[in-house]
Amino acid sequence: MTETTKPEAHMGNSVGIGSEIYNKVLQHYYTEALLLDNLRLQEWGASLATDLKYTVPVRQTRTVQDIEASYIRSVQHMDDDYASIMGRIMRLSGKSAWSENPPSRTRRFVSNVQVFETDKPDEYASINYLLLTRNRFDDDFFDLIPSQRNDLLRAVEGGFQLVRREVLIDQAVLGTPNLSIFL
């Protein structure tokens, strides 16, 4: 019988909300959002592990019986490693990345953060929600990008590094014209 207080028990031991580790992870996420929303990309880059894998699957509308097939990983919206993310940061920091020049005004709302131990003592898994609002030019509307993030964090001196991120966006046809921004 599923324990309603521990629906993600398959993930490993839960790091309790309010515990020291949990608070540090939460602080990491708030700092990350602040850096990205304020275009401090190099500083965000410094929080990434060199063995980073960063993906954003494609979604399809499928039957409820076939829900796992609604996540497409053969071709994804983003499929990056440490080097390619650094390349993206270099491009965005240059003068000719027009898709982000003028830059989008973004706000990253991180919530529903859950943290779990893994079989490595210095690594933690996290499931968290991201709601990103995006606005450009004179648009009187916001692009909304809500998602679930499946993360792997590694504790290092002074904080955490992102080792793995998979972002599951809640749309089959994205309503935003590109992912030039980091989720």
Next chain:
Amino acid sequence: MSITKGPVLRDGTPLSDLVDLEMREVKLRTLSDQEIYEIEQEKVFGKVWLLLGHDTEIPNPGDFVQRHMGDDSVIVARSRDGKVHVSLNVCPHRGMKVTTHESGNTQVHTCIYHGWAFKPNGEFLGSPVAEQCMHGSLRGKDELGLKQARVALYGGLIWATWNHDGPSFEEFLGDSKWYYDMLYTRTNKGLEVAGPPQRFIVRGNWKTAGEQSAADGFHTLTLHRWLGEVGNYKADSGKTQGSELTEEMYGAEVSSPHGHALRCINLARKIKKLTGKDASDLSVEEKLRALPPPGMTPDMVEQLAENLSPEQMQVMSWMPPQVGGMFPNVIFEFLYIPQSDGTVVGSLALHTYVPKGPDKLEFTNWIFVEKDTPPRLREQMIQQSVRLLGTSGMVEADDSDTWPHMTLASKGLQASKQSMKYQAIYETGAPEGWPGPGIINEGFTKDDPQWHWWKYWYELMMADD
């Protein structure tokens, strides 16, 4: 009373006022006018061949995907006999959408509203409680199937049209087919999709993307200049920034009276970098082995002779088609991307720009590999394509601002009367020794192929039914 040829818009403007054939200009009004959009649904999307996907997306009987022809949803399905069918995804009973999910496998498509059931080929099987005969007796079952589009397969690519009496797919491609064969029918096993397509909305009129694909070379230097500044075409030290990218502007461009376009880009410099030799010192075979077509390995090169003519192979080794369009709303990209270690890795992609009203398009991006592309190269190609093209593409993301700006601009009254200009005109003709058919011009990229795209759009819009 004067008789105006072609459509006349509600405010009395003849469509012919919007296209200046002498000056090669098209009024911006075409990019946001609701009425023009409606006319296009009939005269363009209702008449020509449209790209819907690839048969490797539906390999097994019963497999289907849901796609669009203009504003109409269609089911693209493989029936038990292996044939591909394209059916209007609207129930003949009361207009409900028959198949509501994007992809799957079924031998029976059942409408959830009243249970009308259809085979993958659109045939009406019947409705529940058969003896009550819900469909009545005024129309026979044979009249109550899903409306069928006419289908053509080309290199596995699935094309369809509502124009059952119109030109064949080969007639639609015309002379351009000689070039597209080098992309889509070059190997024995052929291409396959790497997965389902990426889909996202760009708030621009479909034609802003369609005309750019057919085939705007100039914009690479400026809109995509990051390639020459920090990206794959960054100049080695000692050379001016952007010079490597400028070299990609030289080649031969194929224009078509049906709006198809191919930019055939010279490979000589890439071959020199890889082999240390001048292209003129190497045979066709040697060049193809030194720098195989994107997605192919040197040992696959021998298949080209089995599928293409010596003349086609000559062009592939010299100035292969790398980017361009297929009328009305398709871009192909068969790219040779330089790597930091001096090698070249290919990326193959096709996009359609599906109209969603005059203000929006759906960008649908398929990534391809050869069925025989070895696993490691396949992985590299897919990753590279995702990183450069499509949703998070560092190259294509920069296109996704221009199209909305143009569309928004065209809503201003003054701007709507301003024109898009195609006045960089070739004066060269085909390169010496060019063995291929069609309208060919060599040198630095110009506007001719795009102008031909608009001329065909205009021809279709002005045609009587």
